Amino acid sequence: MRKVQFYLLIIALLFLGFWTAKILSWQTFKTYTKNLQATEEDITQNYKENLDKNPVTASKLVKDGVRFLKGGETDLAQVALEQATKQDPKYRDAFVYLGNVYLQQNQNQKALEALEKAKDLDPLHPYTWQLLSVAYQRLGQEEKASEAAGKAKEFEKK
Numbered sequence: 001m002r003k004v005q006f007y008l009l010i011i012a013l014l015f016l017g018f019w020t021a022k023i024l025s026w027q028t029f030k031t032y033t034k035n036l037q038a039t040e041e042d043i044t045q046n047y048k049e050n051l052d053k054n055p056v057t058a059s060k061l062v063k064d065g066v067r068f069l070k071g072g073e074t075d076l077a078q079v080a081l082e083q084a085t086k087q088d089p090k091y092r093d094a095f096v097y098l099g100n101v102y103l104q105q106n107q108n109q110k111a112l113e114a115l116e117k118a119k120d121l122d123p124l125h126p127y128t129w130q131l132l133s134v135a136y137q138r139l140g141q142e143e144k145a146s147e148a149a150g151k152a153k154e155f156e157k158k
Contacts, residue, residue, distance in 0.1 A: 041075075044075045044079060047076055047079055051079070051080075051083055058083075058088035058091050059084075061081065061084035061094070062080070062093050062094050062097060064076075065077045065078075065081035065084065065094075066097055068080060069100065077097070077101045078101045081097050081098040084098075085114075085117075090121060092121040095114045099112075099115035099128075099135065103135060106138075108138040109139065111131070112136070115132045119132060125155065126151075126152045126153075126155040127152075130148075133146075133152060136148055
């Protein structure tokens with residue numbers, strides 16, 4: 001009799017374990033598919049909330065921003081780099097890459113403002129001048145665009 005009870009107990013536990021695994025797998029699957037369906041705005045909002053809960057250094061934010069920028073995630077790059085400029089308003093690279101993000105988003109006036117700030121922080125940085133040339137050109141300021149391109153070439157040689 002004890003053997004029968006033991007086997008019934010084993011069968012019941014296996015049955016319970018099987019259905020528990022199925023339920024957990026289903027919940028995991030539902031969570032995974034929900035995450036796949038997240039919009040870019042959802043992801044950006046989650047990133048902002050995460051930054052509010054877990055602040056990081058301006059340097060880390062710039063690294064994240066550059067990584068996002070290289071991956072084509074300009075909205076996430078913008079969030080990271082804007083936060084970096086707020087944390088450290090003298091961090092040239094934050095403004096340079098933020099200007100680059102704005103250029104990619106066709107927010108040319110914002111790009112110009114960020115790049116002008118970067119230029120004020122370091123007037124000898126050639127990449128800033130290259131991006132300034134693009135911003136000026138897009139805003140129809142051809143003379144300034146030409147001047148900026150010339151300065152970019154001049155400072156590349158140094």
